[in-house]
Amino acid sequence: MNLFLVGLSYRTAPVSVRERYAVAPALLAERDAKLVAEARLDEGALLSTCNRTEIYGAARDGDLALEHMHRFLREELGDGSAAPVQIYELEGGEVVRHLFRVAGGLDSMVLGEAQILGQVKDAYRAAVAAHSCGPVLGRLFQHAFRAAKRMRSETGLGESSVSVARVGVALAREIFEDFAGKRVLLVGAGEMAESALRGLREAGADQISVVNRTLGSAVELASRHGGAAHPLEELPAELARADIAITSVQVERPLLGAAELEHALEQRRGHPLLIVDLGIPRNVDSAAAALDNVYLYDLDDLEATADRGRQLRAAAADSAREIAHHEAEQYLRWLAVLPHVPTLRGLRERLEHIAAAELARSQGEDTERVAQALVAKLLHHPLERLRREADQGAALYYAEALRDLFGLDDEGEA
């Protein structure tokens, strides 16, 4: 049994192609069942995220399986718009190493992101529900989860935020345990500020105010995020009520000086105020950072943290790759032994049968004699075969195999 993979990802295809091959989570199990409905694949599982659509399969006949997987991707999952060069196929150990890297976030657009592991788990659950996942793929996915867990816990991969917006949210978490009921004030309508606001909203912030010079832009932005819009003149009053202020206005001089902030703080009774200044030039006078209960972070502060996060992740990724490689080798060893399991099971059963028969026959006899008889019985068939092969020239091969299997050379050396 061998492993195969056919798919496309952000590394090979643009979003305009990927979106045509994406499978909705609700349809995964149905597609999995269809994937293995033909006998060309013994096992199959689909992984579909916004960055990749991949078919994992296990089959005895590689050519038939790959042909089926290519056709399934082209015709059942997508519309055939992907160019051949945008579709990749992997086989054997490469499939294992690839899935382990994917599950650990090493193949993600944002290195070390955690969401992908949940998506791989969803893919596995769907395949199990569709009965398209057997022992080979089942073990592969379980092993991938274990590898991903090790990568995250042993290397610190994914611990640091790597985008300015995420750093802003992480920073807010250091001050406020949860964002429900917290007032977020957006001053200006910059793209980065909106990205930070989106992060805060995902984290639970539900009271949004937008202040802008152009009220129309403020209204538009506020309506997108379920907030309230205010003209710039209302900034001092809004600031006094805000817990988190994100500023990104094009100004020549700081919009907020220490004096304005001090005035706002008088009404706050020591409630902390986080100001994330994303404006260039800066919107808030740096002297305001010295005020009690004001935590002022500008773009450089956030970028430095994001950059450190990227460096930490890159450093952790090397160790994570080693873990992925090590875990993949373990899985491949298991897979290599898999075809021989019936042989090993047969050998064990035969030896146990001989032992049981010999013990039943020699009730009450001397232990040493029983042991000798048992050894003779166990070795009878292999030695007979060795003698027979001596005439046909294969005896050397058998003898070497025996020496290796029973460690005769090791014992000799000892």
Added chain:
Amino acid sequence: MTLVAHGFAGALYLFAAFLGWNGRKPGGIRFVVAFAALLHAFGFYGLHLQSPAVPLSSFPAALSLIGWGVALAWLLAPRWLGLRSSGPWIATIAAGFTIPAVLGLQLAAPHAGVAEGAGIWSHAHVLLGTAGFSLLALASLAGLGYLAKERALKRKRPWNQGLPALESLDHAEHVTLALGFALLTLGVATGFAWSVSQELDPWNRHTLFLLAAWGVYLLPVGARVLRQQRGRWPARGVVLGFVFLACSYIGINLIGAGT
């Protein structure tokens, strides 16, 4: 048996702290702390049954009681205290009080505490005072955490400290200060009543020390509870108040100023 229960409780708090600092799930830490607190309760019951009984006012027993109080406060009202994610800290503090107490209990003379037959006032004084002390210890630790976190945020290096959010620390400090001060006040009042019931001088050094500590606390309590002030200055007041209270406690119980 009593010492074994205390010892196991201390070890379990330590184990919970170890789990917490190694990133284990909060549910697991909570379970271990709860089990330790249960064992701890058996330990106290054992102290009560011991002949002669070890009074809770003996220094090691009181230390152990503070550790237990901290763990119980967190177990019963983590959300209210604002310390839901502070399991590792709580377990460390509980272990920090319980383990030295176990060593102390081994050495302590059983009669070194409240005199037998001292009546309900003595027990009320010890229990209320110790409970107040536990909560004020938590308040001062929350205050210390607040000051450390605030400093890190101002220096723009707030990452990887393992401390709860600044607002949570502030809330924990507020709640534990208010409750702890109320209990301490009751402890002082019952101590006074105890002295009167025993026909002792109610203005002895024990009471005076406690009253002084109570007075020092008035300032942060006034700022926090009555004026609703938050932030760095009240936190400093809470920490200083506890330093004074701890010194008074040591003065009363170790140096024997009140006896």
